[in-house]
Amino acid sequence: MSCRQRMRSEFRLQSFGLTHNNRHVFTRTPWLSNQLPFVLYRVAVCLYQVIAFSTILGALVDLPQLTLALIFLTTWGYILLTLHTIVSAALCFADYNNSRSLYGASDDNRLSSDVVMETGSTIQLTTRGIETAQTSVGQDSTQTLPLPWYYKLCWVLYNLAFCGGIGITILFWSLLRNDLSALSILMHAVNSVTIVIDVMVSGLPCRLLHFVYPSTFGFVYILFTVVYWAAGGRGLYDYPFIYPYIDYGGNPALAAIVAVLGVLVAVPLCHCIVFALVVARESLVRLLHRRNSSNSHSHTIAAM
Template sequence: MVIVNCLLKCWRKCLLEHNSPSDFYVSCWQSSHLSWPLLLLRSILFLYSMTVLAVSVALDPYICYRFIYFTHWGFLAIVLETGFSTAISAYAHFKRPIDATFGLPWYVKTYWVLYNVTIPVAFLITVFYWGILKTSGKIQKYAPNPVLDVMLHGGNSVAMLMELVLSAHPSRLLHILQPLLFALAYLLFTVAYYFAGGLDPWGNAFIYPVIDWSKPQQTVIVVALTALFLTLMHLVVVAIASTRDAICRRFRNTPGIYNDGFGDES
């Protein structure tokens, strides 16, 4: 029975259910249930991400190759995440509070998945780009515009860090499956693209020089290390969420349910 109970607890942690729906549209830093402050901040993030996306598309000299890159997969996810978060806050503010009597609505669950995916992926992209691609000596090829370069590979993490710090809903350890599946989908795309004879804009038979399927052993090592680092980024997200809620709890001096990433809700 002990094993069964443990398995059931783990399974519940994998699910997208939370018994306080207001946590998805009220910041943990607020002492009331006002939804407009977070709506305003999320609207700014959504406007920022939409602007960066639009400008980057307009100025992209390799538009046909745009979505072979993980950066653009991740940034499109950010646009969707900020869009859903803004819509949820707007719905709660202008229409009515979200009812979770029969479980969280599909749009809240969709937002939660996007939230779980985009934050660690954004951190991964920033570190991977500046720490690995930059040192490869080919960074100039990926950065035709230096300002957009920073916005896409640095501003992405800043925006998602703000989303993380200002939110109130939990980040759970077992939700690591979601960003890993997102990364796996991209990995399978790179394999299919390689075997289909796909090239990068400069005629190379790889998308990134460190992920070259003509060198499978080297690539598998890079992929494995990247998966480990993505897992680490998710652990960092859970730790930040737990610290955020602990500070909010102390600052507001109120009891309640806080991030349940390391334990059960009670």
């Protein structure tokens, strides 16, 4: 599928929805046939994220300080990222366990990734014995089926956590940078490293029009800041704002501009970054698949 065709397929009304023809893209990696290493990776990332979040809460053990931390966008984003890793690990483990039950424990090395993806479509490779079948099903074909609610939850969390995490990192290092402690680096830098690695090694899909989900999340947070300020809430060091750039009492014009640009411009741009990473991964996977197919074909001809 050409780049023009891919972009055309992205801007269709049904691309707002949460339907996909292959649920395995959410639980398997396109880089490996044996999915066990990917399952272990998912479990390891989940454990890391839970331990890191527990460490953060431990550092804020004082109740008033912990309550205050919950007003910041960084905390919201880190909670979403932690939830995503938990749900993803659970789905990945369940899918692997079901595959073992279906094919038998002796067929672990034959579990197909099923997620060697063309941009805008999914190529499924399934191997049983000496037979290999390859089918291509477009995202918008009549075979597209609704996902179970827990896969939809995983997809929404993925959109919220990844777009939000990258946005938090960019905003912090470009506007704030007022705290360079290890805890701050963990929440404002390592989080995006985790996100980029996850995008590149997983098979998670991304649709451009799904920016509506993180944009909705951004609007909800802005609404929360307005309500919190109107209710007389205080920020860090007892300031009458959460962030200096959204000081509704001291500089309402700047706060309004930042709020509008954040929801309508910054969030979609961050979602485009995630989309670009996914397209890059799909291109690399497709290139690797073609190279492997070419080598296999050459070996077959040489053997004849």
